[in-house]
Structures are given as C-alpha cells and as structure tokens.
Amino acid sequence: MTVVIDTSDDLTLDNVARVAWMGEQCRISDRALAAIRSRRDEFVEFVEQNADRHLYGITTKHHVGAKSVLGADSRAEFATRLPSTPATVGPRLPERLARTIVLARLADVLNGTACLRVETVHRLIELLDSNLPPVPARGNGEPGDIIALGHLLRTRFDGTLEIGEGMALINGSPVAAAALGDAALAGRHRITVMEQVMALAAVAINAPAAHYAPELEAAWRDEHQAEALHNIRRLMETDDHSSELPYQAPVSFRSGPRVIGWARRAQAAAEECAEIALSASSNNPIFVGPTVHPPLGAILSNGGYHNSLVAPTLDSLARSWADTCQLITAQVNRIVEDPGGLVATEPESQVSLLYMTSAGWAEEARVAATTSLIGLGGAGQTDTGTPDLLAWRKAHDAGAALDNNLAVLGVVSSHALARKGQAVPHRLAVLSRQILQRFPVGSAPVDYGAHLESVVDLLARSRDAAAAPASEFANT
Known part of the structure; x- marks a missing residue:
C-alpha cells in the first residue's frame, strides 16, 4: 500500500509505522505539491525583493558567516549546496529511524515554512525507496540536527540546489522528532x-x-x-x-x-509529544507567506532547531x-x-x-x-x-x-x-x-x-x- 501525505497532520505515528518500520511506499498529494510550488514562488519573490538584507543561510552564509550579506555571485554559488556541517563516526542509526527522519523533514515543507522546489521534494521522497546513507548514532553535540542531516542528505543533494534550499534541508529538528517517534513506536x-x-x-x-x-x-x-x-x-x-x-x-x-x-x-x-514534533515546523529560519505577513511575507530566525x-x-x-x-x-x-x-x-x-x-x-x-x-x-x-x-x-x-x-x-x-x-x-x-x-x-x-x-x-x-x-x- 501507499501512504499519501496531504498535510503535515498526516505525519502521524501510524503513518511512520507504515512507511519507516513496515516499508510501505509514500507520496505527496497533488494538492500538497501545488501548495509547495506556490509557496516556493512566494519565497523567491521575497528574497529577490530583499536581497540586500541579512536572511540567514539565504542571503548570508551560515554560522559566523551570518554577519555578512553575500554578493550576487557568492549567493548563487552558496545556494547550490548544503551549508557545511561537522561529521561524526560510530555505529549507525537503524534504517527505520533514518526513514523516519526523511518523513519528519517534510513537516516544514508541508507547512510552507521551508520552501523547497517540487523537484527537490520528489527527490527527498525518493530517498525512501533507496538504501539510505549511514547516519552515526553518537557524537551529535550540535544545537539541532545538522550533523545527522549532513550525513543523511549531503551526498544526494550537495551541488544540486537553488536559493534557500540548503538551509531548509539541513537546519531544524526533524531528527529529534524522528527519535521520539521511534521510541514511542x-x-x-x-x-x-x-x-x-x-x-x-x-x-x-x-x-x-x-x-x-x-x-x-x-x-x-x-x-x-x-x-x-x-x-x-x-x-x-x-x-x-x-x-x-x-x-x-x-x-x-x-x-x-x-x-x-x-x-x-x-x-x-x-x-x-511525538505527534506534535513530527508535524511541527522546526526550521531556522522559517518563511511565513504574504497572507500572514503582507505584502511579501517574512523570514523569521528562531529556535526551532531545539525541540524541548x-x-x-x-x-x-x-x-x-x-x-x-x-x-x-x-x-x-x-x-x-x-x-x-x-x-x-x-x-x-x-x-x-x-x-x-x-x-x-x-x-x-x-x-x-x-x-x-x-x-x-x-x-x-x-x-x-x-x-x-x-x-x-x-x-x-x-x-x-x-x-x-x-x-x-x-x-x-x-x-x-x-x-x-x-x-x-x-x-x-x-x-x-x-x-x-x-x-x-x-x-x-x-x-x-x-x-x-x-x-x-x-x-x-x-x-x-x-x-x-x-x-x-x-x-x-
């Protein structure tokens, strides 16, 4: 059977059990894909109109690079890749937990707070039909989940992205949500x-x-x-x-x-708590659209990476x-x-x-x-x-x-x-x-x-x- 995801409310423990534990297939509904495409257009318009502002990981680099706005060429180059993250070593997370991380990563996308292209969303879902890269279980001392997400996503996405997608994939706390969901199951x-x-x-x-x-x-x-x-x-x-x-x-x-x-x-x-965490937005920063923050929306830096x-x-x-x-x-x-x-x-x-x-x-x-x-x-x-x-x-x-x-x-x-x-x-x-x-x-x-x-x-x-x-x- 196939689990169809229409909104973040569909990122339930029961659906995680079906996809991550029992190996069922997963797809995003056409309605959700249309909303994702529309939100991406709103996001790109906002960035183009605010290219001279400090937008974390979008018009700036990450970490200490957040203090300087990038020029057009540097911004275009940085946009293609995942921001740098540390690595760790040791025994890997079980496959079911890695699959749950992929599902949890969709929450921000479905909520419209992380503005991936539809093509990138399809590639994210396709990870569930492949052998996932190993993700070490130990030595994760960062705020948020950037070490684990770097191991999971870098080889598949680095160098293939466009403006804002790197930070949308690498930041936030989907690994935390997945870990709690895994233990609850x-x-x-x-x-x-x-x-x-x-x-x-x-x-x-x-x-x-x-x-x-x-x-x-x-x-x-x-x-x-x-x-x-x-x-x-x-x-x-x-x-x-x-x-x-x-x-x-x-x-x-x-x-x-x-x-x-x-x-x-x-x-x-x-x-x-797992049901809350799996469906909640967690990215830093998040985008809120023009209906919430007219006329073009807003980029909000926040502590979503820390799921308390x-x-x-x-x-x-x-x-x-x-x-x-x-x-x-x-x-x-x-x-x-x-x-x-x-x-x-x-x-x-x-x-x-x-x-x-x-x-x-x-x-x-x-x-x-x-x-x-x-x-x-x-x-x-x-x-x-x-x-x-x-x-x-x-x-x-x-x-x-x-x-x-x-x-x-x-x-x-x-x-x-x-x-x-x-x-x-x-x-x-x-x-x-x-x-x-x-x-x-x-x-x-x-x-x-x-x-x-x-x-x-x-x-x-x-x-x-x-x-x-x-x-x-x-x-x-």
Missing part, C-alpha cells in the same frame, strides 16, 4: 508484554487476587494505573483460587500495577522502562527462591540461575536511565547543544534491557509453574505454552542462550510490527 506494545509477563509471574508466586482488586482502580485515582490493574486482573482471572497465598505477596508484585501505570502514562506522553519536548520525554520513557526492569529482577529472585519455586523444584540449580542474567539486565537499564541535559557548545553564537540522539540511545538501551529481562521473567515463571504442575489461567496459557516451546523444561544448559533469544523474539514480535494492535497471545 517501540514502546507501544512493550506495555502489553509487560502486563502479560508480570501477570504470569504473579500467578507463579501465587499472589492473592486482592492485590489487583477492582476497588483499587478508584482508590488510586489514576486512569493509567487503573488500566494496568484491569488488564492484569483479567489476565489472571480463574475459578481456582486454591493456590493463592493467604498473606501478602512480596512488594515487587504489589507494586507492579502502579509501576506499569506510570509506564503507561510515560508512553501516552511520548505518543502525544524530545530529550525530557525520552528520559521519562527510559526511566519508566528501567524502573520496571528493577521490579522484574526482584520478581525473578522471589520466584526462584520461593519455597515452592525453582530452587526447590529443579533437580539442581539450572534455569533458576537466570536470576544472575536478570540482575545484569537490570544494571544495564539503570545505567541507561540518566538525565539528558542541554549540552554546552562553543564560546560564540553556538553556545549550547541539544541531546536528543543521546537521549534516544539511552531510551533504546533501557528498552532493550527491559525486553530481555521480560524474557527472563517469562521463562522463570513458566518453568516454576510447569515444575509445580500448576494450572495457568486461560488468558495466559498461550503465552506460557509458547515460552515453554521455545525454552522447554529440562533443556540442556548449552541451549539456554539460543532458547532465551527465541523467547525475546517471541515477546518482541508485536512490538516490531509497530502497527499491529494485538499479538498472538493478546489480552482476549
């Missing part, structure tokens, strides 16, 4: 998996149903915690309560719905995922050490030793969940930097640690239940059975690594689909 189905696996763990520890009672939904006064409670309670629902503890389960099991509730709130905020929503929101996601990861390790330990747990039911310490692996992933998540503050730049005009790709990497690492730790908890819980011969509630039975198919009871230690990786893949399946509302072991 990665987290969408992670919540569902968290509830499913932690419900399975609660069954394995024989947690009383009272810990998840419906009365708590009103008592806690938070819609996200209420949803977590409701989902976990429904997953654990059974007619047989004979195995339940007559006393409280450990703290980590009682805290679970509240921590997942916070993760749900962080996820909802991330999706809201992105790094704090990514940090919040990383924190929620890392907190959950700590809770999971506590639950793994309790299920292993319980008098009826794995240590007591295995013939020797085997799968129960995965508590060590769980501890390792919890520490990985803890290290990732640090604050991403505004960076200090140079001594001149560029005196701060934006930490958005750094924050994305930390959120990515915290999320990956959580995914792996969820797999450990799923294996330990399923093995504990199987060793005890305890029935699994019907809404969790498919999940438990599939985990045991991938990591069977009695597996030889030489196979543990491959089996555990298979469980990680199982739990990640719905998340990586990005647009699928349910997994094969959905809450039915």
Whole structure:
C-alpha cells in the first residue's frame, strides 16, 4: 500500500509505522505539491525583493558567516549546496529511524515554512525507496540536527540546489522528532508484554487476587494505573483460587500495577509529544507567506532547531522502562527462591540461575536511565547543544534491557509453574505454552542462550510490527 501525505497532520505515528518500520511506499498529494510550488514562488519573490538584507543561510552564509550579506555571485554559488556541517563516526542509526527522519523533514515543507522546489521534494521522497546513507548514532553535540542531516542528505543533494534550499534541508529538528517517534513506536506494545509477563509471574508466586482488586482502580485515582490493574486482573482471572497465598505477596508484585501505570502514562506522553514534533515546523529560519505577513511575507530566525519536548520525554520513557526492569529482577529472585519455586523444584540449580542474567539486565537499564541535559557548545553564537540522539540511545538501551529481562521473567515463571504442575489461567496459557516451546523444561544448559533469544523474539514480535494492535497471545 501507499501512504499519501496531504498535510503535515498526516505525519502521524501510524503513518511512520507504515512507511519507516513496515516499508510501505509514500507520496505527496497533488494538492500538497501545488501548495509547495506556490509557496516556493512566494519565497523567491521575497528574497529577490530583499536581497540586500541579512536572511540567514539565504542571503548570508551560515554560522559566523551570518554577519555578512553575500554578493550576487557568492549567493548563487552558496545556494547550490548544503551549508557545511561537522561529521561524526560510530555505529549507525537503524534504517527505520533514518526513514523516519526523511518523513519528519517534510513537516516544514508541508507547512510552507521551508520552501523547497517540487523537484527537490520528489527527490527527498525518493530517498525512501533507496538504501539510505549511514547516519552515526553518537557524537551529535550540535544545537539541532545538522550533523545527522549532513550525513543523511549531503551526498544526494550537495551541488544540486537553488536559493534557500540548503538551509531548509539541513537546519531544524526533524531528527529529534524522528527519535521520539521511534521510541514511542517501540514502546507501544512493550506495555502489553509487560502486563502479560508480570501477570504470569504473579500467578507463579501465587499472589492473592486482592492485590489487583477492582476497588483499587478508584482508590488510586489514576486512569493509567487503573488500566494496568484491569488488564492484569483479567489476565489472571480463574475459578481456582486454591493456590493463592493467604498473606501478602512480596512488594515487587504489589507494586507492579502502579509501576506499569506510570509506564503507561510515560508512553501516552511520548505518543502525544511525538505527534506534535513530527508535524511541527522546526526550521531556522522559517518563511511565513504574504497572507500572514503582507505584502511579501517574512523570514523569521528562531529556535526551532531545539525541540524541548524530545530529550525530557525520552528520559521519562527510559526511566519508566528501567524502573520496571528493577521490579522484574526482584520478581525473578522471589520466584526462584520461593519455597515452592525453582530452587526447590529443579533437580539442581539450572534455569533458576537466570536470576544472575536478570540482575545484569537490570544494571544495564539503570545505567541507561540518566538525565539528558542541554549540552554546552562553543564560546560564540553556538553556545549550547541539544541531546536528543543521546537521549534516544539511552531510551533504546533501557528498552532493550527491559525486553530481555521480560524474557527472563517469562521463562522463570513458566518453568516454576510447569515444575509445580500448576494450572495457568486461560488468558495466559498461550503465552506460557509458547515460552515453554521455545525454552522447554529440562533443556540442556548449552541451549539456554539460543532458547532465551527465541523467547525475546517471541515477546518482541508485536512490538516490531509497530502497527499491529494485538499479538498472538493478546489480552482476549
């Protein structure tokens, strides 16, 4: 299928999932192309009438070159190329994130604040049908996204542009918007998996149903915690309560719905902020047309390159995922050490030793969940930097640690239940059975690594689909 983009409102997470994650094609509507062509004409007319003024990156060069207006020949030469940008090295961003950057770059064009020619817009869209240049994930210390955009766009566009297009392509914060969108999509189905696996763990520890009672939904006064409670309670629902503890389960099991509730709130905020960032203009400068600023429009220098929503929101996601990861390790330990747990039911310490692996992933998540503050730049005009790709990497690492730790908890819980011969509630039975198919009871230690990786893949399946509302072991 093809995603048709008509306005910046179409740069939604769902459309990003289709184009960037699932590889669907994308095109700009004829109506949007007509508006882009008209806005380009307005922009060129404005520049021609104001060629003697300081118009950043248009009649001047960039950075320190902004202080001098270019002559006609110098302006024409500068117009053909992308302004110079620094480079970095290291591991590249995933292809899906690079594709999201291309989509996010369209926001200013569709909003009429970045005035590309229609031919340039077509070439930008065509990037989505090609192997994108590698974009390093680390060492991005600039204000805005010029390092990443330079890596992504320079080889395709340098030397082929006309007045104003270089700055329209290279400045702004589309990489920040894309990074937040990518993390929000990665987290969408992670919540569902968290509830499913932690419900399975609660069954394995024989947690009383009272810990998840419906009365708590009103008592806690938070819609996200209420949803977590409701989902976990429904997953654990059974007619047989004979195995339940007559006393409280450990703290980590009682805290679970509240921590997942916070993760749900962080996820909802991330999706809201991502939708804003993906569709918003971010360029510096932006052009506003004659209908807004008669008679010819205006060029406005601004701070659009600094998307202040992105790094704090990514940090919040990383924190929620890392907190959950700590809770999971506590639950793994309790299920292993319980008098009826794995240590007591295995013939020797085997799968129960995965508590060590769980501890390792919890520490990985803890290290990732640090604050991403505004960076200090140079001594001149560029005196701060934006930490958005750094924050994305930390959120990515915290999320990956959580995914792996969820797999450990799923294996330990399923093995504990199987060793005890305890029935699994019907809404969790498919999940438990599939985990045991991938990591069977009695597996030889030489196979543990491959089996555990298979469980990680199982739990990640719905998340990586990005647009699928349910997994094969959905809450039915």
